[in-house]
Amino acid sequence: MSLTDRLLDLVFPRSCAACAEPCSGDAFCGACRADLEALPDGLGLFDYAGPVGDAVRAAKYDGRPEAMPAVAAEVARALPRALRDDPPQWVVAVPLHPRRRARRPLDAPGLLARAVGRSLGARVERRGVVRLRDTPPQAGLSALERVANVQGAFAAHPRVAGLDVLVVDDVVTTGATLQAVADALMRGGAARVRAIAAAGVAPRGPLLALGDEAALTRGAVAQLGE
Ligand SMILES: [Zn+2]
Numbered sequence: 001m002s003l004t005d006r007l008l009d010l011v012f013p014r015s016c017a018a019c020a021e022p023c024s025g026d027a028f029c030g031a032c033r034a035d036l037e038a039l040p041d042g043l044g045l046f047d048y049a050g051p052v053g054d055a056v057r058a059a060k061y062d063g064r065p066e067a068m069p070a071v072a073a074e075v076a077r078a079l080p081r082a083l084r085d086d087p088p089q090w091v092v093a094v095p096l097h098p099r100r101r102a103r104r105p106l107d108a109p110g111l112l113a114r115a116v117g118r119s120l121g122a123r124v125e126r127r128g129v130v131r132l133r134d135t136p137p138q139a140g141l142s143a144l145e146r147v148a149n150v151q152g153a154f155a156a157h158p159r160v161a162g163l164d165v166l167v168v169d170d171v172v173t174t175g176a177t178l179q180a181v182a183d184a185l186m187r188g189g190a191a192r193v194r195a196i197a198a199a200g201v202a203p204r205g206p207l208l209a210l211g212d213e214a215a216l217t218r219g220a221v222a223q224l225g226e
Contacts, residue, residue, distance in 0.1 A: 017070035018051035027070030044200015072115035092128030156188030
């Protein structure tokens with residue numbers, strides 16, 4: 001039994017991953033389950049303002065890490081057809097800095113990447129991308145500050161050359177972090193980079209021109225480089 005399954009067993013009989021109301025037999029209560037609708041487009045598969053976003057916040061900030069496997073299960077189920085028909089060779093998570101991982105034991109992107117990789121039958125490469133320097137959290141920064149904050153923060157494993165890669169994160173707002181990771185992979189010679197996040201925030205104002213700007217707004221799977 002995997003750790004995720006054990007965590008799911010722990011969370012199922014307890015409480016809804018999103019609203020923490022008691023529920024059984026499902027990770028989300030009936031009301032939240034009814035609101036779980038995959039977004040038609042955008043980098044995020046689900047709305048950050050909905051139950052999946054609630055569960056992500058609960059896991060990361062409210063001391064309920066057991067809510068994240070429920071998110072991972074929904075993400076794995078909601079993966080777009082385009083990915084299933086044309087799966088990547090590597091799935092990589094947006095890496096936390098080792099210091100941050102030590103402070104916050106929940107590696108949400110890593111957990112999501114493992115669920116996505118399992119669902120697609122694709123290899124999850126833990127060292128596909130590394131974080132070269134710690135960066136302040138993106139929350140609270142403007143779109144422009146977010147780009148500057150993460151620029152040059154990542155490096156790709158040399159073995160990525162020629163591969164088709166999917167980058168996975170928990171939350172996407174402006175797409176600056178995903179783009180910085182994609183840039184590192186492309187610099188490392190990746191043949192193609194796509195990206196998804198569990199939850200997306202509708203950006204206030206236009207997305208910045210980060211390479212192929214259209215890629216960030218088009219389709220549930222964004223193509224960030226080819
Ligand atoms: Zn609920």
